[in-house]
Amino acid sequence: MNDSIPQLADCLLVLENNIATLTFNRHDVRNALTSTAIADDIVSTVEWINKTADVAVLVITGAGSAFSSGGNIKDMAERAGDFAGDVQELEARYRQGIQRIPLAIHKCEVPIIAAVNGAAIGAGFDVANMCDIRIASTKAKFGETFANLGLIPGDGGAWFMQRVIGYQKAAELTFTGRIINADEAKELGVVLNVVEAELLMDNVMTLANEIASKPTAAMRLTKRLMKMAQRTDLPDFLDICAVFQGMCHNNPDHLDAVNVMLEKLAK
Template sequence: MSHSTSQPTLTDARLSLEGRVATLTLDRHDVRNALTGTALVDDIVATAEWVNHCDDVSVLVITGEGSAFSAGGNVKDMANRGGDFAGDVAEVAARYRRGIQRIPLALQAVEVPIIAAVNGPAIGAGFDLANMADIRIASKRAKFGETFLNLGIIPGDGGAWFMQRLIGYQRAFELTLSGRVIDADEAKTYGIVLEVTEPEALMARVGELATRMATQPPRATRLTKRLMKMGSRMELKDFLDVCAVFQGMCHNEPEHLDAVNAMLEKMAK
């Protein structure tokens, strides 16, 4: 049964779908794609939910328009104790839970591969957003910084959870506690990014990776991503039970027989 839904209407981002690859472009370059003080939280969450309900999507690419990937929080609002940062402890906490913290929950639940095409600086919550993807490809113009402590605040969007799982506790600790900003090459040596490209080659390289994944059988692709996410939080025996059931589902999917027959044809040549 095919299930496709119409694209959500976004305010501060653009969404396109081509060849089973959805591309979400953060489009508030006037504020360097800051996640606070814009509608980007709503746009990202709406896109994540749409991807899960649209069978025409096999990969989600996230990138930024303009010079930055995302500058994270709006520092001017912090200075004024305005916008997302106004009020007492309970008010600020509620705003985080109802605001920016919806991004990690939504992206963690996305059933297709997510590739971050990091076109420029990814700072603070922008760095954390990149780390919520499955794969990061960076332009040489990209910079990364877990800069919260420099401003006397903590990573409020889950950054401390994502980064240590990505690169290990010790290096994540050093980057978070120092608040230093690193370039794309250093990020690659730590395993934060998979590859670094020339700026003009970034989207072509990401497109190549995304297209390769998007040509795989779509239902098995989604099940595989779900298993990859489950693997880090389940005991082996329980995990294998889930694998057995997912495999039973795959063996009963028409896409499995199509793929097997295509392989047999290749072997016969």
């Protein structure tokens, strides 16, 4: 299965124990999501995961001191690269560029854990919020800083953050553009846990391995249900649950798990 791992340009992708780890690898630009191939790499990774049934969990992190600094500020100042052109050109570039990230991550069929190693700013903060679970290093900082630059969260960040921490808290962070540390991020509910930098990946992998130990097919269906629950009326949702549960009952992994449980109870 390792032979099928896509070749990426600006990220590193490793598969071990059915856990895929995607590392943003452009420390030279603090893992910026514009003017790099990171967006392409995220899309390619999710497409590969959705076609590779044995992958159970995706971990996303950054190399170097930053998780991701978001947009390239120098390009903004020079109206160059992804930020060049008139309104129509920029609209097309956003849709064909950075907006592919939220669409891809939203479609990812496996649980995603963000291991936030350092600064997650602007679109970098938004990418963390697109994940299912966030664990932060004590060195992490978070900022929805678009307003400070006279911009809006063009990558869909306003949609994701309020679903993570509620409208009022998301509004305050978005309207003020202030940067918060890891401890406040935990207090607000942005992250699940905060750990020392040298323990971050061990902590994340412990959680990832626990999730990966569950029957993978059922976990993928569970992830789909969690997403559907946000947009589906209860009667329709229960109908979908019934169908998915029928699929699980007919999966050999279910019977294997039941037999393991029975063996434990018999001891």
